[in-house]
Amino acid sequence: xxxxxxxxxxxxxxxxxxxxxxxxxxxxxxxxxxxxxxxxxxxxxxxxxxxxxxxxxxxxxxxxxxxxxxxxxxxxxxxxxxxxxxxxxxxxxxxxxxxxxxxxxxxxxxxxxxxxxxxxxxxxxxxxxxxxxxxxxxxxxxxxxxxxxxxxxxxxxxxxxxxxxxxxxxxxxxxxxxxxxxxxxxxxxxxxxxxxxxxxxxxxxxxxxxxxxxxxxxxxxxxxxxxxxxxxxxxxxxxxxxxxxxxxxxxxxxxxxxxxxxxxxxxxx
Amino acid sequence: xxxxxxxxxxxxxxxxxxxxxxxxxxxxxxxxxxxxxxxxxxxxxxxxxxxxxxxxxxxxxxxxxxxxxxxxxxxxxxxxxxxxxxxxxxxxxxxxxxxxxxxxxxxxxxxxxxxxxxxxxxxxxxxxxxxxxxxxxxxxxxxxxxxxxxxxxxxxxxxxxxxxxxxxxxxxxxxxxxxxxxxxxxxxxxxxxxxxxxxxxxxxxxxxxxxxxxxxxxxxxxxxxxxxxxxxxxxxxxxxxxxxxxxxxxxxxxxxxxxxxxxxxxxxxxxxxxxxxxxxxxxxxxxxxxxxxxxxxxxxxxxxxxxxxxxxxxxxxxxxxxxxxxxxxxxxxxxxxxxxxxxxxxxxxxxxxxxxxxxxxxxxxxxxxxxxxxxxxxxxxxxxxxxxxxxxxxxxxxxxxxxxxxxxxxxxxxxxxxxxxxxxxxxxxxxxxxxxxxxxxxxxxxxxxxxxxxxxxxxxxxxxxxxxxxxxxxxxxxxxxxxxxxxxxxxxxxxxxxxxxxxxxxxxxxxxxxxx
Numbered sequence: 001x002x003x004x005x006x007x008x009x010x011x012x013x014x015x016x017x018x019x020x021x022x023x024x025x026x027x028x029x030x031x032x033x034x035x036x037x038x039x040x041x042x043x044x045x046x047x048x049x050x051x052x053x054x055x056x057x058x059x060x061x062x063x064x065x066x067x068x069x070x071x072x073x074x075x076x077x078x079x080x081x082x083x084x085x086x087x088x089x090x091x092x093x094x095x096x097x098x099x100x101x102x103x104x105x106x107x108x109x110x111x112x113x114x115x116x117x118x119x120x121x122x123x124x125x126x127x128x129x130x131x132x133x134x135x136x137x138x139x140x141x142x143x144x145x146x147x148x149x150x151x152x153x154x155x156x157x158x159x160x161x162x163x164x165x166x167x168x169x170x171x172x173x174x175x176x177x178x179x180x181x182x183x184x185x186x187x188x189x190x191x192x193x194x195x196x197x198x199x200x201x202x203x204x205x206x207x208x209x210x211x212x213x214x215x216x217x218x219x220x221x222x223x224x225x226x227x228x229x230x231x232x233x234x235x236x237x238x239x240x241x242x243x244x245x246x247x248x249x250x251x252x253x254x255x256x257x258x259x260x261x262x263x264x265x266x267x268x269x
Numbered sequence: 270x271x272x273x274x275x276x277x278x279x280x281x282x283x284x285x286x287x288x289x290x291x292x293x294x295x296x297x298x299x300x301x302x303x304x305x306x307x308x309x310x311x312x313x314x315x316x317x318x319x320x321x322x323x324x325x326x327x328x329x330x331x332x333x334x335x336x337x338x339x340x341x342x343x344x345x346x347x348x349x350x351x352x353x354x355x356x357x358x359x360x361x362x363x364x365x366x367x368x369x370x371x372x373x374x375x376x377x378x379x380x381x382x383x384x385x386x387x388x389x390x391x392x393x394x395x396x397x398x399x400x401x402x403x404x405x406x407x408x409x410x411x412x413x414x415x416x417x418x419x420x421x422x423x424x425x426x427x428x429x430x431x432x433x434x435x436x437x438x439x440x441x442x443x444x445x446x447x448x449x450x451x452x453x454x455x456x457x458x459x460x461x462x463x464x465x466x467x468x469x470x471x472x473x474x475x476x477x478x479x480x481x482x483x484x485x486x487x488x489x490x491x492x493x494x495x496x497x498x499x500x501x502x503x504x505x506x507x508x509x510x511x512x513x514x515x516x517x518x519x520x521x522x523x524x525x526x527x528x529x530x531x532x533x534x535x536x537x538x539x540x541x542x543x544x545x546x547x548x549x550x551x552x553x554x555x556x557x558x559x560x561x562x563x564x565x566x567x568x569x570x571x572x573x574x575x576x577x578x579x580x581x582x583x584x585x586x587x588x589x590x591x592x593x594x595x596x597x598x599x600x601x602x603x604x605x606x607x608x609x610x611x612x613x614x615x616x617x618x619x620x621x622x623x624x625x626x627x628x629x630x631x632x633x634x635x636x637x638x639x640x641x642x643x644x645x646x647x648x649x650x651x652x653x654x655x656x657x658x659x660x661x662x663x664x665x666x667x668x669x670x671x672x673x674x675x676x677x678x679x680x681x682x683x684x685x686x687x688x689x690x691x692x693x694x695x696x697x698x699x700x701x702x703x704x705x706x707x708x709x710x711x712x713x714x715x716x717x718x719x720x721x722x723x724x725x726x727x728x729x730x731x732x733x734x735x736x737x738x739x740x741x742x743x744x745x746x747x748x749x750x751x752x753x754x755x756x757x758x759x760x761x762x763x764x765x766x767x768x769x770x771x772x773x774x775x776x777x778x779x780x781x782x783x784x785x
Contacts, residue, residue, distance in 0.1 A: 032653070032657050032660075033657050033660070033661075034654070034657050034658070038588065038589060052589060053589045053650070053653060053654055053657070054589065118672075121672045121675075122672050122674065122675060125669060125670075125671050125672070125675060126644075126670055126671075126672065127669075208670060209672075212649075212667075212668040212669055212670050213642075213652050213656075213668050213670055214652065214656045214657075214666070214667075224650065226514065227514075227533050227535045227536065228535050229514075229536075230535070230536050230538060231538065
């Protein structure tokens with residue numbers, strides 16, 4: 001029963017990932033072409049109907065999965081690659097270095113992804129890459145905090161103290177002892193951040209700060225559906241569902257992983 | 270307006286700054302949170318008559334001569350400020366403050382006779398001195414926008430012949446000048462209020478300015494000193510919404526009496542109940558132009574431009590993008606202009622012909638063009654539609670969306686684009702095509718010559734020559750005129766007296782009434 005989160009999350013993500021994989025090679029119709037009448041209801045051949053321009057909704061959802069995952073992978077891995085080392089350094093350093101790094105992360109934390117995306121869009125124009133950058137940068141502080149807190153816990157343990165007393169270089173301590181021990185915590189955070197990144201990407205696309213209008217993304221589909229809400233409310237349902245599924249999937253997976261990795265909970269069971 | 274980009278009365282422009290600010294005003298409105306406005310209870314006897322008007326383009330300032338942006342004249346022109354002549358609902362020039370006017374035989378000297386009755390809201394008379402002071406201020410140009418000074422450029426001198434007669438001498442004849450005097454450039458200001466125009470508009474209209482709560486509303490009150498037939502409305506609130514859908518909701522829930530321009534035409538059916546709402550559908554001066562950069566050698570080729578014109582089904586585009594509202598025009602002329610001709614059939618949708626033309630032009634294997642559009646309500650969806658259609662004739666369109674300020678600097682000012690989409694909403698703006706330095710870089714001396722002759726010719730010559738010019742543009746596929754923005758105004762059943770067509774930059778409330 002405790003594994004329910006993990007299973008449901010895993011299944012949802014499997015659906016999204018396979019959609020994205022299929023979308024790389026095949027969609028029922030071209031996701032950008034005008035392939036049917038406008039606002040056709042779900043049926044055949046348009047399984048989920050068509051949108052306000054007559055494009056096939058199912059094809060656009062499938063095609064959008066690809067971009068959602070791409071943005072998630074890019075932004076979260078970038079954030080982790082920067083945030084985790086900084087967090088570990090902060091956790092292993094003397095008080096003032098740690099303070100500078102943590103406060104730096106706190107300052108960054110004050111900039112929401114949306115604000116960064118608007119800044120980027122104003123400076124270099126909105127695109128998939130500015131969305132990745134904005135979400136990535138906004139996600140860094142979370143990783144810094146988590147990595148630092150976890151590192152400090154590990155650092156107080158006897159085996160690390162032993163390593164340090166035997167004059168093991170700090171880099172080696174970080175690599176050999178700290179990173180493997182904080183990896184589970186980070187894994188949980190990656191999963192949760194992934195869900196948030198997909199949600200953020202949808203938000204940015206919705207606001208027109210992400211990919212161009214010829215690229216089908218879930219957020220943009222929602223935005224386009226908004227104007228038709230009165231005439232064809234179903235058009236907004238599908239991208240909304242897709243976003244909800246992806247976000248929920250990654251969150252459940254994160255929760256499930258946490259439960260699985262938490263020794264205290266394991267003992268109770 | 271970043272998100273749902275309300276908009277909409279972008280004033281398009283001969284000069285960059287003009288347009289910049291027009292849109293900047295829209296963006297400022299976009300940053301604004303939606304305000305909760307509650308409609309006052311139905312007035313019983315003696316209670317003030319109040320009109321709440323929903324709008325999306327907030328003014329950036331209050332002096333139409335020193336701030337750019339369509340939001341300012343939208344509220345103030347004809348309502349608070351008056352001009353010697355005005356544009357009526359059919360697009361014709363009519364006397365306003367001037368009882369009548371005469372033109373010399375060489376079309377260079379205009380003599381305006383004032384009524385002698387007109388008064389500013391401060392109860393001082395609108396006399397010849399006020400006209401001279403107002404015009405001289407524009408001519409001197411201190412702090413005045415390029416947009417306004419450029420319209421006064423043909424003027425050589427302005428003088429008062431007596432207290433009720435003004436004589437304006439032009440350097441060369443210009444039909445456009447008189448037309449422009451019906452707009453923001455021709456406003457007659459109260460000389461006593463010149464120092465405080467940016468905080469307290471001082472005009473002679475049926476309404477007087479009362480208050481501007483930034484981000485929320487502009488309030489006008491009835492001008493009790495009005496010289497003409499006064500309004501029966503006591504107070505008017507222009508309430509600004511960042512999100513047009515929120516404005517629609519406010520209307521549906523009874524917080525508004527009027528939606529000044531529906532920017533989500535797809536939502537029109539929400540107001541379909543004729544027992545509750547009146548829907549006014551008319552035309553505007555806003556041509557939505559798919560502009561070509563003629564500096565691009567591919568687009569300098571007439572065949573490529575024609576192929577693109579043939580390759581886009583404009584009626585289907587309007588259906589998809591603008592709820593099927595909006596007329597097809599085929600050239601840069603609004604239907605309320607006397608020289609309007611339906612040129613929308615110049616290039617009817619024909620993909621075969623388009624492919625053949627591309628082949629003739631040497632692009633049998635296809636070509637790639639960048640379509641860089643501003644993030645305004647109509648542009649990204651239109652871009653998506655165009656990209657899908659042109660792909661079928663072998664043109665790969667790379668769509669790029671630019672936040673408006675960035676669009677202005679890169680596309681409009683620097684000309685870094687192949688194709689772009691923007692609405693040009695200024696009245697009678699076909700002359701932009703006669704300027705090779707304008708962002709389209711369209712250089713056609715024969716066309717420029719026609720425009721110049723039309724401006725200097727008699728009224729009859731003007732109509733003939735302008736028709737010729739519009740046809741020349743259409744035949745030359747100088748751009749692809751996608752559609753004309755519709756004027757979509759929603760009012761409650763009780764409101765009457767609004768014009769059907771938006772022929773000027775004003776949201777004209779001079780004859781509005783409500784029997785609530």
